[in-house]
Amino acid sequence: MSIPAFNEEGTISRQIAEIKDAMSGTDFSILVVDDGSTDRTASLARAAGAKVFSHRRNMGLASTFRTEMQQVLKLNADAIVHIDADLQYRADEIPSLLEKMKEGNDLVLGSRFLGTIEQMPFLKRLGNIAFAKVISQIVHRKITDPQTGFRAFNTDIARLAIISNHTYTQEQVVRAVRNNFAVVEIPAYFAKRNDESRLIAHPLEYAVRAGINLLRVYRDFAPLKFFGSIGAALFATGFVLGLYFTFLHFTSGIQGHTGLLLLMLLLLISGLQVILFGFLADMSTKSK
Secondary structure, eight states: OEEEESSOTTTHHHHHHHHHHHTTTSOOOOEEEEOSOSSSHHHHHHHTTOEEEEOSSOOOHHHHHHHHHHHHHHTTOSOEEEOOSSSOBOGGGHHHHHHHHHTTOSEEEEEEEEEEESOOOHHHHHHHHHHHHHHHHHHTSOOSOTTOSOEEEOHHHHTSOOOOSSOHHHHHHHHHHHTTOOEEEEEEEEOOOSSOOSSOSSHHHHHHHHHHHHHHHHHHHOHHHHHHHHHHHHHHHHHHHHHHHHHHHHTTOSTTOHHHHHHHHHHHHHHHHHHHHHHHHHHHHHHO
C-alpha cells in the first residue's frame, strides 16, 4: 500500500488503521511518502505501523509519485495500491482492486465516475470529465477517470517512466495503454473531504490549472493534434490574406501593402513549419 501525504496529521492514522482492517489476514506493508510535511504526519504514520520515506522539503505531487514508484519497487511487492491519505477513497474497496489484478490486469483504476461521488465542486467535476475525454481520445478507448488517486498496478507499471510534473496520473494511464498493458476501471466511492484542499485554494485557480494541463496533455501525448491545430490556424490566416491579395491584384492593385504581404508570407511559412514540427514530435512520441 502506498500513500502520498502532505500535512495529513488529521487523517493519516485513521487511513492506515482502515487499510489494516481491510487487508486483515493478508501479507502486506504500508508505505507513506511524506512530502515535506510540517506537521506530525510522518511521526503518526510510523506510530501507526507504516514505513515512512520523507522528502526534506515539499516537492509536489509529481515528485512524490515518482518517489513512491522508486520505493515500492524496493519492497518487491507483487501488487501496489496507491491511495490518498485524506480518506476520500475507501480502504475497504482495496480488495476489489486486487481481485481485478488477480484476473490478469496490470493497472486497475478506481473510477469515481463509475461509482459514487458524495461531493465534488462543479469546476473540478467539469475538469475531471474534460481530462477523461482527452485521455480517451489519445488512447482510443474510454477511460472515465484517468486522474483517480485510487489505483492498483504491478511492478511493470511502476517501472514506466513518468516525466510530467503536471499530468503524472494521466501519463501513467497513457503509457500503460500504449505499451499494451491491461488497463481496467472499477467503481470507487469518493467521500466528501472534511477540510479544504491543500492543493487548490480557489475554484478559479483550479480552472486555470486544469486548462493549462489539458493543453499539456495534448502537447505531450498528441503533439500532431496540438501543433497541427496551431500550424493550421496560422496557415489558414495566411491563406485568407493570400486570397485578399489575389482580389486586390485583379482590382485596385497590391501597391502599398508591403507589411501585409510580409505578414502573409510569415504566417504561411510559420504554419507549415509548426505542422511539420507536429509530425516530427508525433513520430518521436510513438517511438518511445
